[in-house]
């Protein structure tokens with residue numbers, strides 16, 4: 101499908117996991133993709149080469165989303181290479197499961213810096229620069245609906261993302277830009293799997309009525325829909341993609 105040729109998408113945190121699947125899918129749909137990453141340059145470059153081998157257009161751009169200047173440079177790089185930005189997918193995020201009482205000040209700050217401020221930084225840049233007709237997809241989490249112990253700080257960062265999603269959609273009135281969020285359930289990536297026993301992973305996999313973990317492509321499909329031509333009337337919404345878990 102080449103209908104979206106010439107649209108330029110920045111995908112944050114696209115070196116691995118869900119972000120990599122999104123970059124691959126959007127490139128296959130004909131978008132030019134900017135693969136943002138924080139540290140894993142090898143994975144980001146490998147993904148870019150693989151997209152190019154399939155006939156797509158991709159650029160890698162290192163930027164810590166929690167750093168506003170780095171985020172401005174990320175948009176600069178996209179504009180310099182491709183002339184503008186039409187799609188922003190705010191996928192970069194971290195999760196450290198820990199009881200609130202055991203969470204250090206540094207971990208609290210790190211979660212808010214990347215998950216919340218990172219999203220704020222790119223949204224503010226998008227407000228200044230995104231082209232008419234643009235699409236923004238933020239990342240929340242179904243954990244917000246589950247209220248499981250250990251997720252207080254992570255959920256707080258994602259609740260803030262949902263709050264910004266609803267308000268920002270209205271602030272962009274007149275620009276023909278939609279702002280939505282996806283809230284995945286458990287997806288088989290490093291973020292979810294690391295630190296969990298096989299037994300705990302299996303327990304999570306049994307929770308949705310569809311009785312499996314999500315795969316990165318399940319979420320990439322949802323993002324592709326939200327940035328595609330069929331979703332133009334969806335705005336300011338949070339879409340829980342979780343196999344019916346909550």
Ligand code: NAP
Pocket residue numbers: 112113114115116117118119136137138139140141163164165166190191192193194195214218239240241242243283284285286287288289290291292
């Ligand atoms: P992941 O496999 O751990 O990948 C995280 C990605 O984010 C990597 O590409 C990483 O880049 C990047 N990243 C981390 N810190 C960054 C920073 N400061 N600046 C820029 N990029 C940064 O995670 P994932 O599971 O794909 O999660 C993606 C999103 O989905 C997150 O927002 C997460 O909260 C959300 N989510 C995930 C699940 C799940 O079960 N997996 C469920 C609900 C929501 P490097 O490789 O360079 O470090």
